[in-house]
């Protein structure tokens with residue numbers, strides 16, 4: 001059969017799109033969801049086994065549906081976790097909320113469209129009868145649809161050094177995907193750990209280590225040694241920002257934002273004022289300025305924009321003060337094997353080489369922004385000319401309606417939801433933005449059915 005809509009992926013973007021489609025499509029319509037995620041609907045972010053891993057967006061902004069903003073807070077209350085809209089819930093609970101929201105929509109069997117969940121990995125594409133696009137699955141089957149939504153996430157960044165010279169035993173102590181938390185059980189309490197990358201993933205992993213009874217030392221190495229900043233419990237109101245009045249050159253723009261931060265008394269006010277306008281600001285920037293932003297301002301943007309819950313930050317600060325964790329800034333050059341692993345790096349701003357000895361190396365360098373590199377399916381789709389890589393390495397080219405431009409006017413239209421569309425929208429990593437995009441894409445598909 002040919003489905004009206006085929007969703008590829010099974011994380012938040014996919015489930016948000018499905019929920020909206022179930023609400024919008026007629027009973028006669030059909031949807032297939034292809035996903036290889038063991039916790040269908042949770043993706044990397046919300047399938048954590050640790051209750052202490054918290055959301056980095058307040059509960060009041062995490063509803064699946066933009067037009068029902070209290071839905072997640074209501075769910076928390078109904079499940080005896082009475083948090084306020086400004087509190088930071090557990091990511092595990094958020095995973096359960098997504099599952100429950102989808103289940104509630106699917107229960108209504110009589111008046112909803114057909115939804116088939118297919119647990120498989122999509123490996124390639126083939127054009128089918130009537131212009132539909134078919135996806136080849138790793139279980140040997142094929143699923144075809146007239147509207148396609150790619151919700152593949154962006155994958156983990158790979159380590160920037162060659163590890164092929166390390167023995168198998170040493171390689172087993174390099175954790176390339178920290179989200180498989182089973183590695184924590186192999187660490188001895190007094191071991192030493194070097195975490196590469198100093199963003200939100202690093203904080204999550206450090207918390208998880210110490211929660212497992214770890215008493216050794218953690219050394220964090222990242223290019224600039226910048227760590228995420230904290231939310232505050234009672235934020236001041238966001239500042240009003242007129243994006244049209246902001247300068248187009250990156251250096252002048254950053255100067256204005258710094259000046260306004262000082263004027264506003266708390267830089268969070270300017271970041272919160274910018275947040276709903278960032279997509280418009282990005283749209284107005286010429287390519288050269290976007291490149292400049294990515295080259296020079298990205299680490300600063302990340303630590304101010306992607307903040308941690310206040311009490312998580314306090315716990316992390318305590319570990320820094322006690323010396324359990326130390327942070328160094330430098331460029332990793334090489335990883336060598338001796339009694340332990342030795343990481344050679346060039347400290348930031350110096351020509352000399354320094355080193356860190358550690359029993360374990362953990363890759364927390366974050367998301368792979370060049371989305372096409374991490375996905376065999378996307379590489380194959382590009383080879384077939386179905387999609388185009390974003391020139392800044394930010395995923396795939398889509399238009400302002402999240403459509404692959406090449407598919408417009410064809411019998412099958414391909415949409416993309418989530419961080420793979422960062423080249424068009426930039427601010428499209430977190431739930432408040434993805435849920436809007438999912439709604440818009442579902443509406444566009446409903447118009448075609």
Ligand SMILES: Cc1cc2nc3c(=O)[nH]c(=O)nc-3n(C[C@H](O)[C@H](O)[C@H](O)COP(=O)(O)OP(=O)(O)OC[C@H]3O[C@@H](n4cnc5c(N)ncnc54)[C@H](O)[C@@H]3O)c2cc1C
Pocket residue numbers: 008009010011012013014034035036037042043044045046054055056057120121122123151152153154155201375377417418419429430431432
């Ligand atoms: C650790 C972490 C914490 C975060 N915390 C927050 C937060 O507190 N608040 C917030 O708003 N945002 C948070 N985010 C951002 C988060 O990325 C988004 O909220 C959202 O989860 C992204 O979902 P996604 O579906 O786009 O991607 P993913 O969650 O990565 O899901 C993509 C899915 O597609 C599947 N897939 C990929 N390729 C194929 C294929 N070929 N065939 C079949 N299936 C495939 C993958 O297995 C995966 O399940 C966090 C992100 C991370 C990594």
